Amino acid sequence: MGKLMDGLGRKETILLRSFLGILGSICMLTSLLLNRFELYVIGHLIAGMLQGLRVVLIIWMAECSPDSKRGLTSLFINSGGVIMTLLVTPLCLPSVWGTERLWFLLPCITALLATAHLLITVILPQSPKHLFIQQNNEEKARESLQFYYGDHKEKEIEEAIREMIHENKQAGKGKTSVLDILQHRTHRFQEP
Known part of the structure; x- marks a missing residue:
């Protein structure tokens, strides 16, 4: 991850992370359309890799924030991700969207969030x-x-x-x- 951040750039690594989030969701949704379990596994593998790349977002926020707000922004980004996971996890229950008919909604939400993240990151400057x-x-x-x-x-x-x-x-x-x-x-x- 360090080599990726230094060679490619922090912003570009975050853009790559967002792109991979969209790609993982597309793989999962394509598995539904083509009835291929392998694509779901690939999409899930990509989604798992993104958890490690979340650290890049925290580092970027720390580098871009003024010294007086650095801790607050880093805490907000890290805690925000954890809180989002806690809020979305109950949606995966079989009584909500974790059914055979509705599971596709979860990758759709992920793709929408990753797309929004990608579009916002594109307009922001590189890490100073x-x-x-x-x-x-x-x-x-x-x-x-x-x-x-x-x-x-x-x-x-x-x-x-x-x-x-x-x-x-x-x-x-x-x-x-x-x-x-x-x-x-x-x-x-x-x-x-």
């Missing part, structure tokens, strides 16, 4: 950290920070750029020891 560190494009990183942080936030944008410069230097060192992390104030405390 990916633009700055992996692509060495400070101008685009600043534009992305401006979008995510809002207008008149030059101080916060400059602080985010300084953090990314420091992170880039740390990444250039190779391995970072626990002592390096403990010695650097920004790794231990949030700035007021």
Whole structure:
């Protein structure tokens, strides 16, 4: 997943995740039309792989959020996924939609949600950290920070750029020891 995020990009990995969600749903629905159990298994396998890729969404939100809201947005995305699973799971019961006639509604809902996610992600800028560190494009990183942080936030944008410069230097060192992390104030405390 890390190689995919760094090579392809955070946003593109999320787009891939949404596309795979649609593809998994299509496989399940096609299994109904063609009466082929194998397609359902393939669709379910793809859906299972997407659970691991959910972490990319959390990382992207953390990288795009202002420092003061980073924990809240990461918590919201992670908890939102868990709550959504808790709310949808009862729909799978045989007394609701888990019947032989109605099970197809679940992949339809998944496809609709993945399509909405895909369309929303397409209009959002790339992660500022990916633009700055992996692509060495400070101008685009600043534009992305401006979008995510809002207008008149030059101080916060400059602080985010300084953090990314420091992170880039740390990444250039190779391995970072626990002592390096403990010695650097920004790794231990949030700035007021």
